[in-house]
Amino acid sequence: MKRSRAGSGVAVALAATMTVVLAGCAGPEFTYVRDSSGQAYFKVPAQWQKVDQKALDRVILGDPDSPQTQQLKSLIWTVAYDAHSTPSIEHLVGSSGPTNDPFALAMVRPLTEEQRQQASLNFLRNALFPVVGEQATASGVEIIKDEELPQRGGAKGVRTVFNVTMGEKGTQTFNQTAYLSGDGSRMSVLLIQCSSACYKAQSKQIDLIAQSFKIKPDTP
Numbered sequence: 451m452k453r454s455r456a457g458s459g460v461a462v463a464l465a466a467t468m469t470v471v472l473a474g475c476a477g478p479e480f481t482y483v484r485d486s487s488g489q490a491y492f493k494v495p496a497q498w499q500k501v502d503q504k505a506l507d508r509v510i511l512g513d514p515d516s517p518q519t520q521q522l523k524s525l526i527w528t529v530a531y532d533a534h535s536t537p538s539i540e541h542l543v544g545s546s547g548p549t550n551d552p553f554a555l556a557m558v559r560p561l562t563e564e565q566r567q568q569a570s571l572n573f574l575r576n577a578l579f580p581v582v583g584e585q586a587t588a589s590g591v592e593i594i595k596d597e598e599l600p601q602r603g604g605a606k607g608v609r610t611v612f613n614v615t616m617g618e619k620g621t622q623t624f625n626q627t628a629y630l631s632g633d634g635s636r637m638s639v640l641l642i643q644c645s646s647a648c649y650k651a652q653s654k655q656i657d658l659i660a661q662s663f664k665i666k667p668d669t670p
Contacts, residue, residue, distance in 0.1 A: 477496055478496050479495070479496055480493040480494065480495060480496055481493065481494050481495070481496050481498065481531070483529060483531075483556065485527045485529075485556070485558045485638070486527045486558075487527070487558070488666070489558065489631070489636075489638070489665055489666050490556070490558050490629070490638040490663070490664070490665045490666075491662075491663075491664060492556065492640055492659065492662045492663035492664070493659065493662045494531045494554055494659055495533070495655065495659075497533070498531040498532060498533045498537075498552075498554070499531065499532055499537040500529065500530070500531055500532075500537065501529075501530035501531065501532050501537050501538065501539050502537075502538075502539065503528075503529070505538075505539040506528055506529070506530050506539050506555075507519065507523060507528070508539075509539050509542065510526075510528050510557070511523060511526065511528075525559065525560055526557065526558070526559040526560075527557065527558040527559070528555070528556065528557045529555075529556050530542070530553065530554060530555045530556070531553075531554045532551065532553050532554075533551040533552045533553070534549050534551040534553075541553050542555065542643070549645075550644070550645050550647065550648045551644070551648065552642055552643070552644045552648065552649075552652060552655075552656055552659075553642070553643050553644070554640065554641070554642045554643075554659065555578070555640070555641045555642075555643075556638075556639065556640045556641075556663070557577075557578070557637075557638070557639045558636060558637070558638045558639075559636060559637055560635060560636050561634065561635060561636060561637055566634045566635070569606075569630050569634055569637070571598065571606060571608050573630075574606065574607075574608045574628035574629070574630060574637065574639075575596075575608055575610050575626075575628065577626065577628045577637060577639045578626065578639055578641050579591075579614075579624065579626070579641070581593065581610055581612055581626070589614060590614060590615050591612050591613070591614055592612060592613040592614075593610060593611075593612045594611045594612055594613060594623070595609075595610070595611040596608070596609070596610045596611075597609050597610075599627070599629070601629065601632070601665070601667070602632075602667045603632035603667040603668050604632035604633070604668075605629060605630060605631055605632040605665065605667065605668070606629065606630040607627070607628065607629045607630075607665075608627075608628055609625070609626070609627045609628075609660060610624075610625075610626050611623065611624065611625045611626075612624050612626075613646060620645055620646070621645070621646040622643055622644070622645055622646065623643070623644055623645070623646045623648075623649035623650075624641060624642070624643050625641070625642045625643075625649075625656055625657070625660045626639065626640070626641045626642075627639070627640045627660050627663045628640075629665045631665065631668055632667060632668040633668055638663075638665050640659075640660065640663040642656050642659060642660060644656065
């Protein structure tokens with residue numbers, strides 16, 4: 451009996467050890483993303499895949515090989531992640547149409563002097579898509595949630611969740627977080643899109659990603 455109990459104890463210990471080892475060998479849960487200046491950062495689920503950068507540049511900035519785009523690329527940082535098994539810029543609204551998988555687009559860009567003068571919270575809300583104003587009304591935007599995000603050092607932040615009905619593409623839900631740096635020189639935006647059904651099913655995960663998007667306070 452003593453040997454049996456000893457053997458049982460060893461088996462339990464080995465099982466516990468294997469559990470720890472296997473847990474340690476598991477892949478990371480998230481991919482952590484930071485812009486080139488290190489001022490804005492967020493995380494996405496590890497299974498989400500990065501969208502081809504050149505394809506993204508073509509949609510956001512223009513012809514990747516043109517001198518003008520190269521100049522913009524030196525100023526504007528962009529990245530996109532797709533939850534679809536085959537990541538593609540085509541899943542971004544405005545291309546061939548979205549899928550029922552979340553798609554995240556992040557951008558950090560400098561503002562011109564004129565833009566700095568206009569940099570209100572509504573300016574941030576309309577960072578990538580007309581959310582408020584006449585254009586938003588014409589686009590049939592329905593705001594679901596809107597909240598200001600208190601920031602240090604004079605920075606501003608706002609998060610807006612809204613629906614847009616897009617004909618045959620159905621209703622899409624967007625979660626957009628936008629920040630204005632304390633000195634007013636740059637804007638950082640994270641836009642997550644999904645069909646409304648997809649958004650309802652994955653709202654907790656999408657909210658987690660949106661809440662992970664932060665900017666560092668300006669250093670004096």
